[in-house]
Amino acid sequence: MSAIYSATVTAPVNIATLKYWGKRDTVLNLPTNSSISVTLSQDDLCTTTTVSAGPDFTKDHLWLNGIEQEIEGSKRLEACFRELRKLRRALEDEKRAQGDKTVIPLSAFNLHIVSENNFPTAAGLASSAAGFAAFVSAIAKLFELPQSPTELSILARQGSGSACRSLFGGFVAWNMGSKADGSDSSAECIAPKEHWPQVRAAILVASADKKDVSSTSGMQITVKESSLFKERVNHVVPKRFEEMKQAILAKDFESFAELTMRDSNQFHAVCLDSYPPIFYMNDTSHAAVRVVEEINKQAGRLIAAYTFDAGPNCVIYYLEENEQEVLGPLKSVLGNLTGWNKKEKISPFVPTGFETRFLEKLINGIERVILTSIGEGPQDSSAQLIDHNGEPLR
């Protein structure tokens, strides 16, 4: 007889509104500043991960989107495996100490893990955040770990910094912490999705060449070389962090929008102040900024906020009530792209007086639209990505 134990979890993508850029410890992924993000709906963007454990598995295996990954030598993956097994072992020891003789020694079994995204990796979205969040959550579920999401976020952080924020839904803060071992550098929920369920996100996926610089190496160049970076992390972000939390708690969209746009700009500014300079925004990104500004100008107030991660894609946050005003102009030029299927009611309408110069520049620069909303944290799933022999199901 050979038993297989398995569990499946889905985890979301998050897009920072106060950016994480810079590590004070590159092994533990400890950041130089706290950050804030919005978790996006798993209906549109999620990673599903099944983990199986069996006494007959001869080694750990991991398949991402159908391709087997090398685990040995990946310090990030090894750290996650090690830490999760340590927690499971402690749990097993504790149960045995309590006289429980039925405890299954999962910590001693090898694991097979299969992970699939419901969106193309090529979209350049932060798939590693969802990936490591699903990885940690799925193993924690299989291992029946009693740790809270905040405690698990410390493990996910070691896999990929921003993954710690994908352990929660709604609005999430990653507190940078101050301890050298990283035990206080963890995520927490500022407000759940239910606090402000009207928040929407439109992702304009830009056609891009190979990424300029990976974010891992990019942020270290900035830490080392930008003479403006210290000012950002020591003085600008701490204040902005509190202001953004307050704006979220007060559901003050205009403040939230301004802080989000300013912080995206400043993140790209310190990238540019690096040496050699790092460019993530391109001409299409610049045009998207101007389009959002024009949408806000037409509305006479801030109803849309752009933000850009380490790439040219534009994420626009807005509220459901302003959907027509925000998406109408975008649909007028991008309506032929995939992504509009749930938005038939949006009219591809450009208001009179709308400056269309930048809108037109999006036509050739954007290749895909993803329309989504604020979402929940990791969810248990009954899906199975691994068969009874421990092999990936396709």
Place this chain on the structure above:
Amino acid sequence: MSAIYSATVTAPVNIATLKYWGKRDTVLNLPTNSSISVTLSQDDLCTTTTVSAGPDFTKDHLWLNGIEQEIEGSKRLEACFRELRKLRRALEDEKRAQGDKTVIPLSAFNLHIVSENNFPTAAGLASSAAGFAAFVSAIAKLFELPQSPTELSILARQGSGSACRSLFGGFVAWNMGSKADGSDSSAECIAPKEHWPQVRAAILVASADKKDVSSTSGMQITVKESSLFKERVNHVVPKRFEEMKQAILAKDFESFAELTMRDSNQFHAVCLDSYPPIFYMNDTSHAAVRVVEEINKQAGRLIAAYTFDAGPNCVIYYLEENEQEVLGPLKSVLGNLTGWNKKEKISPFVPTGFETRFLEKLINGIERVILTSIGEGPQDSSAQLIDHNGEPLR
């Protein structure tokens, strides 16, 4: 009988290597930081200005590149006229006090001024610097003013900030000064052209839409809105200013190049940190940065330095001895553009191993090349742009 008195001067363009961005006084054009520039050869880029004065001229007139300009209401022009006439009047009074009865009351005459650039204004080069330098120099020549170029630079500064640096050749510093009346905010020569005559400049003129934001309004947005700007002007620039002066005096091209590139990047970084953000560099500019980096990588040392003003054009500084290594790859993709006529000896050669990805991006983005070198300050000229009746000669 009606006499006409006239004088003609030519003045150069300068391109900053330590950027001027931000005013502490917008009326007097007093900067928030000191800056440094290289004056470019007037063989390639210059403004020629003839100024005439006559007792019969009924009002001041100014023609720029054949088009008459409105003087009334232009505070910058009016300030220059007023200050120059004040200096002339003082000179006339002094001469009369010394018993000189032949002094011509030029300060009481109206002026006709004709100014022409030897390069297209559309090139987006800093023509206002050369323009105001020529304007002030020509009137000073006509008025036989005893003031030094540094003293005259204070007047040119009030016309256009960076114009003060075009009063000198070679390497020029604009000391920001500290007085409220601007009397110590003036330019001086760090080293004349003869100190380092091997310095060359290649200007890659980028095809551009309408400028994103004028530099006058752009710099005020940055001063007001960028939270990184204060760090730049208070801490980064003062140190960089001294280091760059030392690099110039020591003819240390590598240090000069690194400081120049870092400062260009930081100027654009604080533009991006403005709100709304200001974008001057575009995808072509980004590609030009990568090409310069590749040229330096191939050389194994810094032989080329990029810098960008308030627009997408790339100015590359290099030394004559490295001309083939710097221009060869550029000529390979841009050789069909105008501007190479004096550089037949440059082979359009791309070294083996040269990463051509970014080089190829220049093909569609650059529309003109200007190859020039370090040059002299304003020069007296025997040219005449005004006829005997005080009308522009075409």
